[in-house]
Amino acid sequence: MRVMVIGSGAREHALVWKLAQSPQVTKLYAAPGNPGMAECAECVPLAMSQFDDLATFAEKNGIDLTVVGPEIPLIEGIVDIFRQRGLKVFGPDSAGAALEGSKAFAKELMASAGIPSAQHRTFLEAGPALAYLEEHGAPVVVKASAWAAGKGAIVALDLETARDAVEQMLVRHTFGAAGRIVVIEDYLQGDEVSVIAACNGTHYLPLAVTQDHKRALDNDQGLNTGGMGAYTPVPFVDAETEKRMYREITAATLQAMQGKGITFTGILYTNIMLTAQGPMVVEHNTRFGDPETQAMMVLLREDLLNVVQFAETLPVKRETLWHPGYGVSLGLASAGYPGNYPKGLPIHGIEEANRLPGVHVFHAGTAMQDGQLVTAGGRVLSVAARGATLREATSLVYEAAKLISFEGMFYRHDIAHRGLEVE
Incomplete structure (x- = not known):
């Protein structure tokens, strides 16, 4: 092929x-x-x-x-x-991708289908949104409805932050067209994980449960990013909880889409909060995740072509999908990310890192300049590794990261910390 x-x-x-x-x-x-x-x-x-x-x-x-x-x-x-x-x-x-492209559409779909998600309200103007905040109070999450490169959700633990988030989107237009419609939803507490499935409209192949690290800095500090690292599987998600998430969320979402005349094909990757009331949807994504995919691919045993074609021939058995053990990815970012950052800085050490067992370095924002590999993005590289244990895989990505260098390079030092606590 x-x-x-x-x-x-x-x-x-x-x-x-x-x-x-x-x-x-x-x-x-x-x-x-x-x-x-x-x-x-x-x-x-x-x-x-x-x-x-x-x-x-x-x-x-x-x-x-x-x-x-x-x-x-x-x-x-x-x-x-x-x-x-x-x-x-x-x-x-495009109709299926609206699950990711419009948070307002996704929230209304889930509400009508009874899919567990945070209570929400949708706003087109700042005045009603600010009035709702005064009535509702904090904490809340303020989201740009349209796609905003993973940076359009602001967790507001106090009213001042919530008001500023609304004004950023609906008054100052910081997020451009993405923030013309704003969703304000209840703040959910718990561990956030993602369930990923390959879908063909009526059937789905459960792929993996992963955990991403969205904040730029250790201990979940700093601004939201596109993702600074991920790991799979997640040790604190038991088999029954996993089945429940796929049944009550993935399957129910496909059915709800069918009810709207939309046959969803491709990857459905859903961020879920494990709350005291049970799993609840944070948001849907309609493609492979980044950095989740890097962790998944180093762990995948099955031919990826079979996975993306399963809808036609169903050649894949879930029990033979994965190598035993864990996959971990770590993002190496440019100084200033997720804000402004320099470009054109020489990168060194990738070859040495790739020689470590179980390690592969994936390029995120790189370019060739006069024969030299240089930085060309905020997230520059993604180091991924497979290990027999989560600790082994995590240790490998950090060992590899130490071999790589470019001016201003930074990364989180606590990827997989929740999983390691359990392991």
């Missing part, structure tokens, strides 16, 4: 790296790719926003399957265009 992966980050590098191991893949493309992906795929100089050009490339080059990594192309309808042209593509169409 000839396969193309759309994207340029560490998530897509991990997907390309795993697909390159498939005996079924005869040719692999990455569009636009990055220097890491260029080692195992042919990079195509097309932007992710060039939907028609990408579809034309797929037609001309006989691409049998396209896998879409990032959320924005999905939300904006790349799958619709590929399918209209008779091209096979893995991911939801």
Whole structure:
């Protein structure tokens, strides 16, 4: 099969790296790719926003399957265009991707279907939103309804922070178009985890339970980011809780979407808070997670091509999906991230890190400049490792991180801390 992966980050590098191991893949493309992906795929100089050009490339080059990594192309309808042209593509169409693209839509869907989630209200103007805050009080979570690169949710433990969040979105327009509609929801307490499934509309393949680390700094301090590290499986989630999350949330969401005439295909990756009242949805995502995918791919035993094609042939058994043990990923970021950060700084040590057993370094924001690998993003690299125990896998990613350097590099030092407490 000839396969193309759309994207340029560490998530897509991990997907390309795993697909390159498939005996079924005869040719692999990455569009636009990055220097890491260029080692195992042919990079195509097309932007992710060039939907028609990408579809034309797929037609001309006989691409049998396209896998879409990032959320924005999905939300904006790349799958619709590929399918209209008779091209096979893995991911939801724009109607399905609205689960991630519109928090307001997702919340209303869950409320109507009885899927457990925080109580919420939706606002278009600051006045009513501020009045609601005065009546409701804090803590709350204020969310930009549309996609905001993982940074559109502000946890407000006091009213002052909540008011400022509303004003950022609806008055100062800090989040641009993403913040034109605001969802204010009750603050949920507990451990947050994610359940990930490959879906074909009516059926789903449970993949993994993971835990992400969204804040930039240790001890969950600092600003929200796209994710500073993740691990799987999660030791404090027992088998019964896992089954309950898939049954009451994943299956129920697919059924609710069907009720609206939407057949959801692709990855449904749901952030869930384990509260005293039971699992409750924080938000839905409609693609592979980043940094969750990096941890998953180093642990995956099954051919990834079988996983993304399971909807047609169901060739995958969950009990043979994974290697025994744990997968951990760690993000190496540029100084200033998730705010402004420098670019073009030389990167060293990746080759040495990749020589450690069970370790692979995935490129997130890198570029080649005069023959030198340099930084080109906020999250620059993602170090992933597989180990027999969570402690072994975690130790490996930190050992590898110490071998890598670029000016201003920082990372969290407490990835998987909750899992390690349990282990």
